Amino acid sequence: MGVPARRKTRHGGLVAWAFALPALLVYFAFLVYPALSSLWFSFTDWDGLSAGYNVVGLGNYADMAADPVVRQAAVNNLIWAVVTVVVPVVAGLALAVVLNGTVRGKPFLRLIFYTPAVLPLVSVASIWGWLYNPQYGAINAALRAVGLDSLAQPWLGQDSTALGATMVAAIWLRVGFPMLLYLAALQSISPDLYEAATVDGAGKWQQFWHITMPGLRPAHYVVIALSVIDSFKVFDLIYAMTYGGPGTATQVMGTWMYFNVFQYNQAGYGTAIAVVITVVAIAVSIPYVRSQTKEHAV
């Protein structure tokens, strides 16, 4: 107490650790330790129930390479990542630019576009499962109403459309987030730039490419990073909407991991699947984490 000049240059010592400890303990006990523990289980043949297990080294990883469902799940994850990142980011940017312009009722419109994002994913799955219902769903009813009876089909019940149908639901709920971030970022671009450009005779499109897009560069980075991170976590929506089916048509790594652990009693194999996708997710998002740390580090 009473030595502020020294404190400024020195570390906070035990007091600082006392403040940090509760959160760090919980974080390590329930996130870091389980994640590392999964890495260990992935080298075993544990079934998830018995007391014992054997260490099988990289056996599970070798099995994964030969598992056609893993291949399908990996491809689905990739498609899912590309589509549910690109479409919401582009659409969210378009919405933000329009909402930032001369449109009326902006708070209300913004409210509507972000609404799906606050719903439990299970309820989003229920809502879309209900819309896709082959017989009584609104989507087929709408197609029939405009004479497109031939397009009415069991959207979630056939291989060719099931994955696409789940991604439509994901797009519905994920457009709002990039829109919000871009709206905030747009307000940091000086209106003077647009005014000067207008005086110089630049059209709206030119202004978008030469003022708006460069001005949004930091936002692009954050939006895309967070969207990619989010896309790797896909589980709830697929599980509740299609249960990975029909067959294995909509399996992703998260659901296939779950089925192996809790349905087929292959905890070792399941955790190996989880390890692979987690490693990919971390590798992709390390630049983002690093930038966040650099931003704040003293």
Added chain:
Amino acid sequence: MTTLLVPDTAVSAEQPVAKKRRGGIGATVVMTLVALLWISPLVLLVITAVRPLADFISHGPLSWPGTFTLDNFTDAWNIGNFATTYRNSLILLILKVPLGVFVSAMLAYALAKLRIRFGAAIMYTVFLGLTIPIYITIVPVFVMARSAGVTDSLIGLIGPYLAFGIPFEVLVLQSFIRQIPDEIIEAARIDGAGAWRIFLTVVLPLSAPALVTVFILDAVATWNEFLFALILLNSDAHKTIPVGLLNFQGQFSNNNTGLAAGILIAVVPILVAYTFLQRWIVGGLTAGASKG
């Protein structure tokens, strides 16, 4: 923290008024139509939930109801076990959210103001948690809960929920606390206040906007969490709203109007809360993410 709360009015005020009007109408009409399409699933859900099943089947999902009823809600409420799942979700919210926000604020304070040793390494480790998918942890968490005897209990969910909430909460809170002028903290210290009292009487009150935001976002995430609840809770008496809704969906797959009512029962609280608190939600999301 200029981005924490973005005022709605700061929108291109520089444009000439005449031009604003002319461009405004076309864009407003188009945006309104798109917004209607976007919200139409929820509108259809409401319309379906308030009509009898027979009316729905004979006239189709896109028709206006011939008669109105609230029976679907009472059926769904009773069969869907919603009294229990609501209670469980609320208990979890009350136990978990204040505790999570409080310990996150403590860590955030240590990182932002107490010059903790290895601060950058701690931040890196904690922020990395933002990228970890829940399913990498479920097998060990299940094993831990089983050996502690807290499977099929709300208590077993609190640890994992806290851990997965901490990264985002710390990210937002520490960047807010960092903005508090050092002079204020220094003044309190000269007055004889220790770190703990400074935290409680200076840092927390000054961080109120960020705390509220983080509290709301954490409450939404807790209310919606599915995977941990799915693997840890077995009996109907302990299920939370998302898991209960999934069961309900299975039972009501042939009763479209009842299903619509059940989905609404599950989402209405969150929709109401979002509508009233959206200013805080929007501000928080923006604050947590706009630091590229």
